[in-house]
Amino acid sequence: MIVVEPYADSVKITGYQIxxxxxxxxDLDLLLTWRNSVPIRQRMINDAVISREDHYAWYQRLQRDLSQRHWLVSYKGRPIGSTNVRTRKSGLAVTEAAQLEPGLYIGEERFQGNLIAFAPTLALYDYCFGELNIQSMVAVIKAENTAALKYNLQLGYQTIRQQDWVEMSLQSSCYQRHNENIKKLLSRPRRTASKGTE
Amino acid sequence: MTNEKKLTQAFVSALSIDEAQVVDSLQYNTIKEWDSTAHMVLIAELEDAFDVMLDTDDIIDMSSVAKAKTILQRYDVEFSD
Incomplete structure (x- = not known):
């Protein structure tokens, strides 16, 4: 269950604890630090170090670009990563597309490989399938990025092409079927004071 | 059955691993058997074994066998070590 609120020219999405x-x-300086870190960069299609100037120029272009949307992921009020979607046809807005290509990285090391890493994807996909009514997500992943491949398989993705890059597709019905249980777990109430705190 | 034994059995059953692999240092996502799907089964096994209902923060924080013990202690489950 997600809550979607208008925010600037986009939406803020809340759910599954994030x-x-x-x-x-x-957010740009934090994103650049994460994006240029070796573990994140190695998994990217463009794995070059990005300059601050280029990063800020990218953000300026983003303001006029309806074909992609980027979000900062926060858990317990602290930024932990970033997620995005983009259309696969140039000139098409995210809100008009039938297919979207997602992206995600968890910048905070302690949450990489943690179950919470599924939460931003669940919230984003609920929005894309449920509110934007897209038909499918298509992910393109480096063949050596086994963590991302496994992550996507657990979400219900199926491999449709495999070379140096692996193209994977996820239909709405498959997404709903595969993720019912994890959604329930991540929707449980938060810890109460009587059981201690961190 | 001791609580240590119950905990071990829950991991063995949920992750389909050998008893010898269930040591405090075993961590989520470091062996292929302990992925998100197995984690959900593990939560169900632990809740059943100890008759508790874990909340989301604890499910997320349960990233190792040692952490599982620490979390279960908050639910009044005692371990000898």
């Missing part, structure tokens, strides 16, 4: 806030200028 919040997806549209990326703002105030």
């Amino acid at each position: 919040e997806l806030k549209p990326v703002g200028k105030e």
Whole structure:
């Protein structure tokens, strides 16, 4: 169950213990630090180090680009990563597409490989399938990125092409079927004070 | 059956691993058997074994066998070590 609220020219999405806030200028330095870190960069299609100037220019272009949307992922009020979707046809807006290509990285090391890493994807996909009514997600992943491949298989993706890059597709019905249980787990109440705190 | 034994059995059953692999240092996502799907089965096994209902923060925090013990202790489950 997600809550979707208008936010700037996009939407803020809350659910499964996390919040997806549209990326703002105030987030850019943190995103650049994560994006240029070796573990994240190695998994990217473009694995070059990005300059601060290029990063800010990308953000300026993003303001006029309806074909992609980027969010900052926060857990317990702290930023932990970033997620995005983009259309697969140039000139098409995210809100008009039948297929979207997702992206995600968890920048905070302690949450990489943690169950919470599924939460931003669940919130984003609920929004895309449930509110934007897209037909499918198509992910393109480096063949050596076994963690991402496994992650996607657990979400219900199926491999449709495999070379240096692996193309995977996820239909709405398959997504709903595969993720019912994890959604329930991540929707349980938060810890109460009587059981101790971190 | 001791609580240590119950815990071990829950991991063995949920992850389909040998008893010898269930040591405090065993961590989520470091062996192929302990993925998100197995984690959900593990939660169900632990809740059944100890008659508790874990909340989401605890499900997320349960990233190792040692952490599982620490979390279960909050639910009044005692372990000898």
